[in-house]
Amino acid sequence: MAKDKDIIDGCLSGSRRDQELLYRRYSPKLYAVCLQYAGNTEEARDVLQEGFIKIFENLSRFSHEGSFEGWMRRIIVNTALERYRNRYYLNRVDDIDEVTEPESAPDTDDFAGLEAFDLLNMIMELPPKYRMVFNLYAIEGYSHKEIGEMLGVSEGTSKSNLSRARDILQKKVVILTGVTRRMVNV
């Protein structure tokens, strides 16, 4: 199996074959990230496509410090955020407080690993603003201040959105697994 560095070098020299190799190797993991942020398959597909274009365009900037997968993941997350800002923040539809149903959820049959898919499905069903804050805080590890700057909301809004997201997710986990609130809560 070719090493990442060899594939990256191949991509940098303009090899379409190596670009495809890179895509085939990492697209399943990154597509899962796209679904986590996008909330539906159509949007996730667009994020993946746009993200990979950015990855190939900026490959020469990867300094081989740290994880290559982590570097690509950050690009995908940023792409998803950019699209979110354009769609929800700039169009000022972000202030709706009530929980909304997702546009469309992926078919269970499309995925392997049911347990992980259940978790993914729960996140995808969150309203966009809750989903974004939960992903950025709980999965990526950003602070509320940073999330506020990324999403253009206040720190307080970020905190309350996270709290709301956790509540929704907890309920869903309890329903799905039967685990009591005590076990999954603080």
Add this chain to the structure above:
Amino acid sequence: MFEREPNIDIVFRNGLKNLEVLPPADVWDSIPMIPVRHTRLRVISGIAAGVAALVSLSLMATWYVRNNNNPVILSEVTTPGDDLQDVQLDIIKASPVTKVSDTRVIRLVAASYPVNPVTEVSPAPVTFDPAAFLASAGTPQQRVVTDEQVTILPDEITVINAGRFAGADESLMATMAEVNTVPAEQRFLVGASMSPSMSFSRSGQSPRLSELINSEKSRPAYSTGVSVGYRISDRLTIQSGIGLASIGQTINDVNVYAGLSDFYAVKSSYLYSVETASGIILAGNTDLYLTDSKDRVNTLIQGNMADPSKYKLTQVGSDIQQVFRYLELPVMLRYKLIDRKFGLNLSGGVAYGLLVDNAAYTGEGSELIRVGHTEGVSTHNFSSQLGLGMEYNISKKITFNFEPLVRYYVTPLSDISGSLYKPYSLGFWSGFSFKF
């Protein structure tokens, strides 16, 4: 940085960590072929190579022009068979005008000169004898193939349209000039060199700096490149060129473990930093856990979340190697103390360095793992160097040089406030140069 977090966050983080979902098949087809973008190092290297190529081409062109302007078609010579031939003469060798002081008059007397048969190539005359030269200028197609010797007397030779040779009154004796056959002055030189060296640091500028320097060890340094020179006088030469210099050091007793990213979600561009004499290493490789006993390692991780005893981390190194590469543009003056087959030179000059690579590694051999880079390293620096060189003239044009030298960094390599890190190095410069 990380607050104590609810279990629900961990359930989702760990649950989704290795999730893979096959994307729709047509996504790849909608990603166009992306043109390659080059890094800054590649762009700089490309420019440097271009400049070097242009300089080389210019010098070669100068050399070609200097050496190929001389031959001219001087005249037509009538041979005994009344046929006309172009005769190519070297104006430098033939012209009395070129260097009057070095000329001597040759007086020709009537004599006979054998002409070689057509099938043989006429050897060039060893001494410049005009009659022999003209006889051997040759009109092979017109000559009869025979072993019979042909005798050409000077009065049978008529030089047309060659002012300095034409002289009807000197029918028996041509006045010619012979210039001393001293080669044209070789003022330019090009060369390639390699210069291994060992760097040292002066300690004592501050207690902390001394402490850091004492826990570091210099790595073998080198510089390599091409040089061009111009001889200002018989003994003095000015030299410049372009090269790549690499220096660095080993930071001892820093234990490095790999595998942290399996246990720790990272959002920042680095987690650990290591204080060194030449700057602060930021460990951009967030898979690494670093620790030392000399208070040089700092981390953004609070608490004991990344305690290696809690996780299965593999030790991958016990030190860190810092490497800095500079693109160098030196200007040197070289003075010949002894100018013989074995020569002796005294050289001195300065070099400008542009930082083109800054990296920190751990591990050994082919198992090197990139840790990160050093913050606070000056992008530009100036160094001075002094050498006493021996040279061996392999031929009139090629010289082998061997030159012990001392280099001192005039500007500090790091710009960390309060510490002036200015190493010096001892090494030798060795290479070949070609004079023209």
